[in-house]
Amino acid sequence: MTDIIVEIKKFISECWTSIFTNVCDAVVYIDHCAIECLHWYTAGEGYLALKNAGAVAVYEFGMYHFQYVQVKGTKKAVVISTSGNPAFYQRTIKMILAKNVFESCIVYCGAPCCTTNHLGTFGGIKEKLNYNKLKSDIKAWMTSENLSQEPTVNIIYMPIFLALLNKGLFVTPPFGDLMPPLDANISNDTSTKLNLLAYSFITSIDHRNHLSETSEIGVSLILIDRTLDLCTPTSNNTESFLTKILRTFSRLSHHDNDIAIDMSPVFGPITEVLQACEIPGCLASIETAMMDLFISQKEKKLLSVANQFLNDIPLTKDSPKLRTPTRISGHSLEIVLNKMITTDSIDFTMIHKGKLECILAIIEASTSQKVGQLELLTSLEKLVLQNLSVSRESSSILIQLSNIIRTRIHKGLDIENLLALLTHVYALAGTQIRFSTQQEHQLEESIADAIFEDFQILKRNPLTSTKSAYQRTLLLLGVNDVAVARETSYRIASRVIDTLRLVAEQRSILQDYKYCMLKPSSQDPIRCIGILEQITKDICCAGEARELRDLHKKSSSLISAGFNLILRGKTKRYPHDNPYILIYIVGGITAEEAKVVQEVVSVHNSEKTCIMLAGSRLLNPLDIVDKIFFC
Numbered sequence: 001m002t003d004i005i006v007e008i009k010k011f012i013s014e015c016w017t018s019i020f021t022n023v024c025d026a027v028v029y030i031d032h033c034a035i036e037c038l039h040w041y042t043a044g045e046g047y048l049a050l051k052n053a054g055a056v057a058v059y060e061f062g063m064y065h066f067q068y069v070q071v072k073g074t075k076k077a078v079v080i081s082t083s084g085n086p087a088f089y090q091r092t093i094k095m096i097l098a099k100n101v102f103e104s105c106i107v108y109c110g111a112p113c114c115t116t117n118h119l120g121t122f123g124g125i126k127e128k129l130n131y132n133k134l135k136s137d138i139k140a141w142m143t144s145e146n147l148s149q150e151p152t153v154n155i156i157y158m159p160i161f162l163a164l165l166n167k168g169l170f171v172t173p174p175f176g177d178l179m180p181p182l183d184a185n186i187s188n189d190t191s192t193k194l195n196l197l198a199y200s201f202i203t204s205i206d207h208r209n210h211l212s213e214t215s216e217i218g219v220s221l222i223l224i225d226r227t228l229d230l231c232t233p234t235s236n237n238t239e240s241f242l243t244k245i246l247r248t249f250s251r252l253s254h255h256d257n258d259i260a261i262d263m264s265p266v267f268g269p270i271t272e273v274l275q276a277c278e279i280p281g282c283l284a285s286i287e288t289a290m291m292d293l294f295i296s297q298k299e300k301k302l303l304s305v306a307n308q309f310l311n312d313i314p315l316t317k318d319s320p321k322l323r324t325p326t327r328i329s330g331h332s333l334e335i336v337l338n339k340m341i342t343t344d345s346i347d348f349t350m351i352h353k354g355k356l357e358c359i360l361a362i363i364e365a366s367t368s369q370k371v372g373q374l375e376l377l378t379s380l381e382k383l384v385l386q387n388l389s390v391s392r393e394s395s396s397i398l399i400q401l402s403n404i405i406r407t408r409i410h411k412g413l414d415i416e417n418l419l420a421l422l423t424h425v426y427a428l429a430g431t432q433i434r435f436s437t438q439q440e441h442q443l444e445e446s447i448a449d450a451i452f453e454d455f456q457i458l459k460r461n462p463l464t465s466t467k468s469a470y471q472r473t474l475l476l477l478g479v480n481d482v483a484v485a486r487e488t489s490y491r492i493a494s495r496v497i498d499t500l501r502l503v504a505e506q507r508s509i510l511q512d513y514k515y516c517m518l519k520p521s522s523q524d525p526i527r528c529i530g531i532l533e534q535i536t537k538d539i540c541c542a543g544e545a546r547e548l549r550d551l552h553k554k555s556s557s558l559i560s561a562g563f564n565l566i567l568r569g570k571t572k573r574y575p576h577d578n579p580y581i582l583i584y585i586v587g588g589i590t591a592e593e594a595k596v597v598q599e600v601v602s603v604h605n606s607e608k609t610c611i612m613l614a615g616s617r618l619l620n621p622l623d624i625v626d627k628i629f630f631c
Contacts, residue, residue, distance in 0.1 A: 004219065004580045004610065005167055011204055012162055016041055016049075019080065019158065022106050024054030026076040029061050029096060032254040033082040033161075034110070036173040039258065040163035044285035060254070061092060075103040082110035082160055082174035084196045086129045090137065097141040103151055105138055108158040110174055111196060112203070131155045159200045163257065165283075166291045168612045169594050172197065176256040176617040179587045179627040180225045182502040194586070201584075218578035222551065224532065226587025226615075227506050230628070231427035231516050232530035233590050234420045234621045236377045241302045241365070242294040242591035245283075246620045247374060248365045256617040258282045261364070265337065266349050266356050281357035290358055295594050299366060303328045306362040309355040310336050330366025333359065373412055377421060380404070384425050388433055388517065389526040397425060398439035402446040415450045416470050419496065419629060420621035426500040428517055428528060431508050440497055448493035452486050469626040499628055507531075511549045512538075532583065533596045536611065539575050540604035551575070581611045588623065589615030 016038065028050055030038070038046035050058050056074045077100065079093060093107065114128030135153050142151040164170045175197050178190065186194075201221060226233070238244045249259035261281030283291065293305060307328050337359060349356065380401075387397045404411065405418055422443075429435070455474045467475070477488055507514045513534055519526045538548055575581050583597070597613045617623075 005612070008162065008170070008204075009164065012037075012041055012164065015158055015160055018156075019078070019108060020049070020053035023050055023078050025074055026055060026078045026104075026106075027057045027059070027071040027074050027100075028055045028078045028080065029059050029092075030080040031061055031082055033174040033176070034080045035060055036176075036255050036257065037082075037160050037163045039252075039255070039282075040165065040284045042284075044258075044282045061096075070099050075101070077102045077105045079105070079107045080158075080160070081108070084111035084129065084192060086134070089129065089134055093134075093138060094141055097138070102142060103149060105142065105151065105153050107134070107138070107153075107155045108160070109155060110158065110160055110200075112157045112199065113155075131157075159204055161197075161200045162204075165257070165618075166288050166295065168598075168610075169295070170612075170614045171257050171589070171617050172200075172614065173256060173617070176588075178616045179631070180227050182227055182499065182506065182628065197586075218580065220575040220578040220581045222535075222575060222581065222583045224535070224583065224585045225506075226585050227503075227628075228510070228513070229427065229516060229531040230503055230506070230624060231424050231528060232532070232593060233588065233619045233624050234424040234427065235381060235528065235590075235592065236374050236621065237381070237592055238374065238378070239298060240295055240591040240595040241297055241299055241362075242291075242594075243620070244299065244365045244374070245294065245361055246591060246618060248368045248370055249361070252280065252282060258284050259361075261357055261361050263357070263360065265360060281353075281360060283361075286354055286358055290354075295591055296598060302362045303330065303333065303366065306333050306359045307336075309359050310340065313340075313352045313355055330363045334363050334367065337363070373417065376411065376413065377417055380421055381424060384421075384428065385517070385526065385528060388425075388429060392433055395433060395435070396439070398435050398443045401425070402439075402443045405443075405446040405450050408450065415447070415454060416468060416622055416625050418450075419447075419470075419625045422496075422500055423503055423624060423628070424621075426504040427506070430504055430506075430515060430517075432515060432517065444490075444493045444497045447496055448486075448490040451492050452489040455485055455489065468622070469630040473630045496629060503628070513550050530593065530596070532585070532589075532593050532613075533600060536583070536597050536600045537604060539581060539611065540600060540609075548575070576609050579609060581609060583611065583613050585613075585615040587615070587627075588617045588619040589613060590619050 030050075035046055038049065042049040047058055055078075057071055077096065079096070081089065081092070083089065089107070089109070093105075097105075109129060109131070111129045113131035135155050138153045139151055142153070161172045161174045162170055163173055175193055178193055178197070180186070181190070236243075236247070238247075245259060249261065252258045252260045259282065263279075263281050283294070290305075293302065310333065383400070384397055387395050387400075391397075401418070401422065404413070405415070408415065408418060451474070454470075455477065458471060458474050462475075473492075477485065507516075513531050516528055516530060517526060518529045518534075535548070535550075585593075594613055597611060601611050
């Protein structure tokens with residue numbers, strides 16, 4: 001049986017190898033999503049990969065990034081874009097060509113040409129990417145520069161949309177901003193992206209089947225709407241250490257799925273001319289086995305691994321083995337690391353760079369100032385679950401949370417994390433538990449007061465660093481009148497409460513997966529069980545006669561909110577009729593979900609079916625807050 005993981009890797013490799021063969025002696029313009037896909041494919045060395053393939057220069061571009069300079073020493077341009085927006089290609093490429101004189105231009109498009117769209121997945125979309133028109137326009141822009149010869153233009157469909165994080169887990173950076181709406185109103189932009197996502201999956205499978213001499217691969221693709229379960233991505237559960245890492249570190253610039261690890265503790269301060277070349281460490285560059293540990297293990301295990309790494313990389317051959325401390329902690333590892341780094345040898349650091357990145361990530365995630373806040377939020381989550389399970393309709397949890405919001409500054413909590421907690425509460429309660437109007441009114445007043453206070457603080461102390469979506473929202477208010485600011489705060493708070501009520505209604509349409517607050521048996525305590533865990537168990541354990549009622553088979557040309565099942569290959573009506581099942585969450589996945597799927601499959605699944613997990617992006621609780629409240 002063909003291993004679909006191997007086939008996916010081959011497909012990704014073929015895409016980039018094809019591009020690498022055409023970048024020699026060219027200037028490369030590449031968008032952020034393509035950079036992120038290349039980043040994971042090259043283990044964090046995307047720029048070097050393009051330069052080693054012969055690129056003269058590499059420039060990144062985005063929708064609002066037009067600072068292109070004139071490039072000397074080449075007459076060839078290669079543009080790599082994952083966008084499906086025709087206007088983006090027109091505007092961006094025209095501006096690039098206005099500043100340069102090229103004789104040859106190759107454009108790799110992440111969206112197919114509308115004239116060759118044999119699957120018909122873009123039916124009903126008003127704006128389509130016409131390769132013939134774009135090619136004609138590019139030639140006209142190039143000819144306007146008085147070229148001595150006829151320019152050559154080639155436009156190639158290249159579905160660059162996959163980034164493998166480890167075996168059986170991947171994300172799709174070009175669709176990283178996808179989040180299904182809480183209501184039934186799917187925007188044209190969202191519909192377009194969903195259809196492009198489906199087209200990319202299908203053409204990728206077809207491409208591999210056509211090229212391979214093996215038999216057709218049977219794949220069941222299950223699409224899950226993220227909004228059906230918002231209690232899981234808003235949880236601060238750190239059973240998976242990767243969750244703690246994602247909550248601690250800032251993301252790499254323009255990346256949704258990788259983090260920036262400060263390497264200065266081992267490299268030392270970088271000054272003068274080298275400062276511009278300072279590159280942070282990242283997850284993409286670590287070994288797959290280490291990523292597996294980050295996903296599947298808790299902090300205690302990772303601390304032990306980091307300690308072993310420190311023993312494996314002594315400064316010199318004659319250095320004694322480090323003594324394992326009685327209790328390994330982030331601080332004890334930090335002390336040992338500081339003792340080791342007593343040389344300015346860059347060679348030593350580069351030889352052990354992979355292990356040092358892991359060690360620094362583990363130390364920072366274990367010792368960060370955010371640890372205390374995360375522990376408090378985790379304890380509040382446990383309080384919520386206990387309160388809701390015992391008190392049910394008479395729960396006073398909203399009153400308790402209202403008081404916490406009012407005293408948040410003294411507790412070291414910010415309103416964004418508390419909004420994530422509130423989302424967790426409403427998603428967990430669902431339609432099982434109804435909160436009283438009086439409690440919700442009190443909560444609304446507390447939120448309004450907190451927003452007004454944050455606005456006043458931000459007005460007095462404007463931030464110079466990167467701002468969150470919430471802070472940008474406050475700054476956009478632009479009001480100087482106190483009364484107007486307070487009124488606006490109340491309007492935002494009212495919208496927050498309305499959104500939370502929508503969150504609670506999301507699973508009302510389901511039959512088998514209405515509840516995420518379940519009691520597995522009479523001996524077990526009640527716990528939060530996400531929809532992904534429930535459906536994975538049902539898929540693994542379901543007999544052939546059992547129908548998963550909330551799965552609805554859809555044609556490849558339509559994706560709507562809820563559960564959907566696209567079946568490829570020899571299939572009937574059940575996901576496990578195919579040897580491979582890909583579960584893709586539209587809106588993103590969490591590290592905890594990756595861990596749960598691995599555990600469920602290892603315990604319940606037979607060797608007949610392989611279950612893979614994918615999603616728009618890796619999520620932490622604040623990503624959900626940004627998407628549902630401030631986008």
